[in-house]
Amino acid sequence: MRTGSRKRMLLCGLAVVGVCLLALVAVYLAFLRPVPDVSRTEVFFGMEVTMRARGRRAEAAIESAFRAVEHILHTMSRFREGSDVWRINTSAPGQMVGVSQMTFDLIRRALLISEMTGGAFDITILPLMELWRSARRTGVLPSSDAIEAARARVNWRGILLDADRREVGLQAPGMGIDLGGIAMGYAVDAAIATLKEHGIGEALVDASGDMYLLGAPPGREWWRIGIEDPRREGAIFAYLDLRNEAVATSGDYRWYFMVGERRFHHIIAPRTGFPVERMQSVTIVAPDATLADGLSTGIFVLGAAEGIRLVEGLDGVDAVIVSEDADGNRLIAVSSGIEGRTTLREDARALIPAAEEPVADPWAGEPAHQEHLAALLANTGLTFTAATKDDLNYYRLYDSAGRLQGFVLPSTEQGWGGPIELFVQTDPAGVIARVFVWRHQETPIYVVGLEDFLRSFRVRPAQAQLVWQRDVHGLTGATVTAEAIIAAVRRAGTLAQEKGVFIPPEGGPEP
Template identity: 35%
Template sequence: MKKCANFPRLISKSFLLISLSFLLTACNSNPSKDMYQETDFLFDTEVFIEAHGPGAQEAGLIAMGKMRALDRACNIYSPDSEVTALNQAAGEKPVPLSSDTFHLIQRSLEAGKLTNGIFDPTIGPLVKLWQEAKSKETLPTSEEIQKVLTLVDYKKVILNPDLKTAFLPTVGMSIDLGGIAKGYAVEQGINSLKQAGISSAMVVAGGNIGTINTKPDGTPWRVGIKDPQKPDCIIGYMEPRNQVVDTSGNYERFFTQEGKKYGHVLNPRTGRPTDRFASCTILTDSPTMADVLSTTLLILGTEGLILINDLPNTQALLIDSDGLQFMSDGLKGFIKFTLF
C-alpha cells in the first residue's frame, strides 16, 4: 500500500483500521502443528485467526469453533439462532440461552448502562425500520421513528442468571448484537488461545483486531490506518500488544436517498443515523468494550472523549465528516506516522 501525501501529519482524513500482517489465506494452508491460520465469514464480515507455538493447530481450531458457535447463536437473520428465538418470544415468555449467549447479552446491557443508553442492544426494531427504508428507497417518517423508539430500551430486558434466561417484555421488542458480537467473539477467541498456552496470536473480526504478545520473531503486530477515501493510502499505524484496536465508520455501509448518505450507525435517542463523525478508532484491553466504544463515540462525538479519558488503558481517535481529528488525552503516543 502507498503512503499518503503529507504522511507524517495528523490531518484531514477518516480512517479504517487494517492489519498490515492480516494476509488472508485459504483455510489452514499451513499444515504445521505449531502454526495456525484460518479465515471464515462470520458476523457478516471476515474473521481471521493466526496463532503460533506448540499446539497452535489444535488451539486455533478450537478458538475458531467458538467464534462460529457464537455467530450461529447470535445471527438475527437465521431462523435457528438463539437471539431469533428470544426476539420471536418478545412479550410472551423468557427464553433459555447458552452460557455464552447469556453472558454476551449481559455484557451488552452493562454497556448500555455505561453509555447511558447510547449503546442499546434493543435497537433491533429501529435497525429493521431503516433496512426496510433502504430496500424501498425511501426514508422513515417521523411518526414511524417515534413509534419504533417506544420499543428501544435496554433497561426493560429481564435476565435470570440462575436459569440463564432472557425476556423481552413487550411485543415487537428485539435485540440486535451487531455492535458488540464481533468484539465479544474476538475476546472469546483470544481467551481460548491463551487457555491453550498460545503466546503469539492475532484474532480479527472485521475492524476488531486483538493480539497476544508479539509475532513469533519478537516484532510487534502492526495495525495500519488507512484513508477510506483513498484505500491504497496508509497514513500511520499502531502496534498493539495484548491489546485490541477497533474501528467503526459510516463510510462503508450506507445508502443514498435524495442526494444524502445515510450510514448504518443509528442513534437510539433520535432514531436516525449519525452523520457528523465519519470514523472512530479505539485502542484498549477488551475487544468487547472496543466494539461498544467505537460505535458509541460515532454517536456521541467529542462528548464521548470524556468517557474515554475516564476509562483505564483506553484511547480513542475521532474523525468528523469534514476530516477534523479529535483524540483522547493519551492517544498520541500510540500512533506512529512513519511506516517504514
C-alpha cells in the same frame, strides 16, 4: 568377571549413551526448526475472520478457535431459527426465555456498556435497524411517523434478566435485540482464550475489523495495525502499535446509501432514530474485544467530544476518532493514553484536541421541534425563528412588534425510561422563563408533579449549577428523572453562554 561379559556390558553402555545422544540431538534439532507461523481465514455470515498464531500447536489451536467462533455466532444470530437471540425476539412481551450462559453474560455486558454510554449503545436498536435497512433497499426514506413508532420500541432498560434462572425477556411489544454490535468482539475474545489454552503466546485474531493482538511478532515490541481512511477506500491514515490489547473500529463507510448529497449508514442514534451525522470512524483500544466493539459503536453515536471525555475516564481504554465540521473538514481526535503509539500519515490532518470541536445538540433542527414549539407558544403572542451560532442550533423569540424577547434552547438527557427531551425558554440575558418537557418515556408515577418541578426553574440563570431539592424541588422518589432534567437544562444554558447567545443586561449586539 569374564572378559567377554565386561565387553558386552561396555557395548550395552555405549549403546545406551548413543541412544541418549541421538535423542538429545533430535530434541536440539527440533528446537532449531522454525516455530510454525500459521495463518487461516474463514467466512461466517459473509464476514471474514482471520487468525494468525505462532507455536508448535498453532494448527490445532486455530482449528479449535474457529470452532469456538462458529458456535458463538450461530448461537447469537438473530437470523438463525432456534438461536438464543431468535427465541428472545420471537417471545411474547414479558415472557422469559432460557439462554446459554454466554448469551446471558454478553447481554448483561451489553447493558453495562449502555449504562456507560448513556444509552448511545443499545442492543434493542433492532426496530430502527430494520426500518433503515428497508430504506436502503428501496431508496425511500422512512417517514417521521415510522421513525417515531420504531423509536418507541427502542429501550435498553426494557430488557428483563433473571440471573438465577438464566433467562432473558423483553418488556414491551415490538421490541427486539441485535447483538451485531458486540457479538463479534465477544467471539474474538473467545478465540484468543482458546489459543491461550493451547499454549499460544503470539497471535492475531481479526474478525472484520474487531481484533485482538496477543504478544508481539518475533523480534518486535508491538503489532503495528493500520486504521483505514473512512473516505479513501483501501488507504491507511494512521497506525497503532499494540500488544495484548483489543481494537475495534466502527465507521459510516462500509454500509451506506446516498440520497442527494446526504449519506445514510447503519449506525443509528437511538435518541433521534436517524443515522449519526458528522462522524466518520471511531477506533477503540481496550483490554478486551467485547468492550472495544461495544464502545466503538456507542462513542460513534455520542460524538467526538463526548467520546473522548468518556474514554479519558476509563482505565485501559483509548480512542482515535475521525469526525467532520459543518463544512466537511476532517477532525481527528486521539485520547491521551495512546498518543505516543499513534502514527498519522503525512497526508492526514494534524491532531485537533477534541475540546475544540463544537458540541451541537443532536435534537436541534428536528422538524418535530418546531411543531411542538409552535403549539407551546400558541397563546403567548410570541413567534420564533430558527438560528445557529457556532454549530449550536436554537430559536429566537419575538413579540408582535418584532422585538427580541428571548431564546428557546432544545436539550435532551437520558432519563430512567429513555431520553427526556425539553425546551428551555429564557429572556435575552439567559434567565429562565419556562422549561417544557415535550417528550419522555418515564413511568407515569415518576413524573407526578412534573409541572411544579419545572416551575421551580423560573428566574434562575439557565447555566446555573442547580442542585435537586436545594435549588429546585419536586419529583420526590424520582432521582434519575429529576437529575436528568437538571442536567439537560444546565447543558443547554452552558452551551448558549459559551457560544455568546445571551445578551448581557447592559445591552449588546443581538446574536
